[in-house]
Amino acid sequence: MLDQVEGSQAIAHAVACCRPQVVCAYPITPQTHIVEGLGVRVKEGSLAPCAFINVESEFAALSVAIGASAAGSRAYTATASQGLLYMTEAVYNAAGLGLPIVMTVANRAIGAPINIWNDHSDAMAVRDSGWVQMYAADNQEAVDLHIQAFRIAEELSVPVMICVDGFVLTHAFECLDLPEPTAVDSFLPPFVPRQRLDPEAPLTIGAMVGPDAFMEVRYLAHTNLRRALELIPAVASDFNHQFGRQSGGLVAPYRVEDAGMVVVAQGAVAGTLHQVVDDLRAEGLPVGALTITTYRPFPLDAVRSALAGAEQVVVIDRALATGSGGFLAADVRPALAAGVPCANVVAGLGGRPVTQASLRRCLQGAAGPGLEPLSFLDLRGAVLEEVLQ
Amino acid sequence: MFQVRIHGRGGQGVVTAAEMLSVAAFLHGRDSQAFPSFGSERMGAPVVAYCRIDSAPIRIHDPVAEVDCLVIQDPTLLHEADVFSGLHADSYVLINSERTFMALGVEDIARGRRLERLLTVPATDLARKYIGRPVPNTALLGGLVAMTEIVPLTAVLAAIRRRFEGELADANAMVASAAAAYVRAEREAARHA
Numbered sequence: 001m002l003d004q005v006e007g008s009q010a011i012a013h014a015v016a017c018c019r020p021q022v023v024c025a026y027p028i029t030p031q032t033h034i035v036e037g038l039g040v041r042v043k044e045g046s047l048a049p050c051a052f053i054n055v056e057s058e059f060a061a062l063s064v065a066i067g068a069s070a071a072g073s074r075a076y077t078a079t080a081s082q083g084l085l086y087m088t089e090a091v092y093n094a095a096g097l098g099l100p101i102v103m104t105v106a107n108r109a110i111g112a113p114i115n116i117w118n119d120h121s122d123a124m125a126v127r128d129s130g131w132v133q134m135y136a137a138d139n140q141e142a143v144d145l146h147i148q149a150f151r152i153a154e155e156l157s158v159p160v161m162i163c164v165d166g167f168v169l170t171h172a173f174e175c176l177d178l179p180e181p182t183a184v185d186s187f188l189p190p191f192v193p194r195q196r197l198d199p200e201a202p203l204t205i206g207a208m209v210g211p212d213a214f215m216e217v218r219y220l221a222h223t224n225l226r227r228a229l230e231l232i233p234a235v236a237s238d239f240n241h242q243f244g245r246q247s248g249g250l251v252a253p254y255r256v257e258d259a260g261m262v263v264v265a266q267g268a269v270a271g272t273l274h275q276v277v278d279d280l281r282a283e284g285l286p287v288g289a290l291t292i293t294t295y296r297p298f299p300l301d302a303v304r305s306a307l308a309g310a311e312q313v314v315v316i317d318r319a320l321a322t323g324s325g326g327f328l329a330a331d332v333r334p335a336l337a338a339g340v341p342c343a344n345v346v347a348g349l350g351g352r353p354v355t356q357a358s359l360r361r362c363l364q365g366a367a368g369p370g371l372e373p374l375s376f377l378d379l380r381g382a383v384l385e386e387v388l389q
Numbered sequence: 390m391f392q393v394r395i396h397g398r399g400g401q402g403v404v405t406a407a408e409m410l411s412v413a414a415f416l417h418g419r420d421s422q423a424f425p426s427f428g429s430e431r432m433g434a435p436v437v438a439y440c441r442i443d444s445a446p447i448r449i450h451d452p453v454a455e456v457d458c459l460v461i462q463d464p465t466l467l468h469e470a471d472v473f474s475g476l477h478a479d480s481y482v483l484i485n486s487e488r489t490f491m492a493l494g495v496e497d498i499a500r501g502r503r504l505e506r507l508l509t510v511p512a513t514d515l516a517r518k519y520i521g522r523p524v525p526n527t528a529l530l531g532g533l534v535a536m537t538e539i540v541p542l543t544a545v546l547a548a549i550r551r552r553f554e555g556e557l558a559d560a561n562a563m564v565a566s567a568a569a570a571y572v573r574a575e576r577e578a579a580r581h582a
Contacts, residue, residue: 003415173423
């Protein structure tokens with residue numbers, strides 16, 4: 001059903017359609033509206049028998065989700081920024097225990113200095129924790145990815161993190177196709193846990209593993225996570241078959257076929273980037289874009305094949321690995337053929353808008369004089385000079 | 390694409406106004422997108438919200454740079470930096486004031502522009518009268534569509550009825566209609582001035 005709704009409310013609707021049995025979360029901007037939407041549904045009874053568990057922190061929120069999932073429930077939580085960092089230990093535990101929890105991260109910067117606005121620093125900080133990590137390019141994809149996430153999580157028995165740009169998507173009112181619960185029921189079977197904690201049939205999960213087996217445990221987790229590279233396109237294809245639209249998958253190429261320059265990005269900057277690509281192409285500059293939907297496991301082969309024809313690559317990072325550069329660029333570089341120049345542009349930290357005008361200037365610069373290997377979009381040079389003097 | 394920017398203060402329903410306008414456009418069969426530019430959310434702090442309306446799907450997610458319609462919900466913001474940024478020669482400006490546009494001390498904005506696109510409406514006064522509270526957003530929405538005709542007033546009234554219930558919906562619908570009538574009269578007067 002088409003409706004004009006806020007991104008957060010649409011995500012709450014999508015999660016509700018997946019019939020979670022336990023929802024637990026601690027509020028943090030800009031995630032709040034999502035869990036409020038679920039809290040309302042639990043209270044009015046429309047999600048019965050789902051329990052909404054109030055907790056005292058993000059660490060508790062994910063710990064409760066871990067307990068619920070280990071006991072055989074479909075569990076969901078959501079967080080952002082400092083909240084994600086506060087639950088980091090549990091983030092690793094959820095992955096290590098192979099629990100198919102789904103979590104939304106409403107991407108927001110990390111302090112200090114404190115900042116409530118959007119970038120990808122939070123999710124990047126836990127990118128290697130063993131979760132599947134996917135980034136929504138727009139609110140329709142945010143809705144659809146949540147429905148796909150439970151399928152992926154439960155088929156592989158791994159947790160899935162769906163990253164949604166804070167404010168830019170979570171607080172945007174847009175026309176979205178909200179799936180019917182019955183359609184989701186036929187796409188997503190009820191959760192059948194691989195194993196579950198049951199006092200009648202006791203078992204131990206998460207026992208200590210020593211040097212004799214720890215590497216093997218990690219190796220198996222790595223191999224299992226890599227299976228997502230086959231499963232995710234299959235789930236996206238099933239989804240397309242049932243709901244009639246392309247959402248999810250590993251990567252989303254846009255006009256790359258005959259592009260001399262391809263711009264790689266993640267998240268909600270995609271739509272703005274596509275507009276700039278169209279505008280520049282109309283002016284004769286053969287540009288394309290590649291959106292990385294699945295970031296972990298990293299789809300190296302899909303990226304390599306999408307960039308095979310590119311003579312020049314620009315990677316836009318919405319987070320900074322301080323002292324190094326962009327995270328995404330470091331992942332993309334091994335996918336490039338020898339000699340293909342790759343410029344890394346760090347953009348939109350702490351909510352600085354990534355505008356059409358700035359992207360346009362940046363790409364015209366890349367096509368003309370070229371970009372530094374690492375540059376920062378719209379850096380305020382005058383302010384820096386003043387401070388550095 | 391038609392792009393609106395609304396300035397106001399926390400508590401004046403700035404974000405709600407942009408959302409209701411996007412719902413009105415949706416109900417009218419257009420694609421639309423409303424989004425806020427939040428500071429730390431608190432009563433009285435300056436708030437900006439945007440709304441885009443188009444007949445084609447909207448995919449961009451950057452802030453509105455070029456403004457087709459500017460709404461200022463709180464006249465105390467008139468002299469803040471950048472309130473009038475992004476206007477072009479044919480932009481509409483609607484200000485919440487009981488005074489006329491030319492009596493607001495921002496006459497330089499009027500230079501080279503059509504006066505029937507620079508209007509005021511006493512939205513706070515109308516809101517007090519119809520709703521009993523000084524929340525000017527629905528009056529300004531009524532005024533906005535009367536001035537720009539970007540969507541019909543009936544679509545705004547339907548959006549109001551989706552947002553509010555019962556007497557509050559009635560009162561907001563009435564204040565939007567009253568403001569629309571006021572703005573239509575002002576626009577005609579400006580055309581013939």
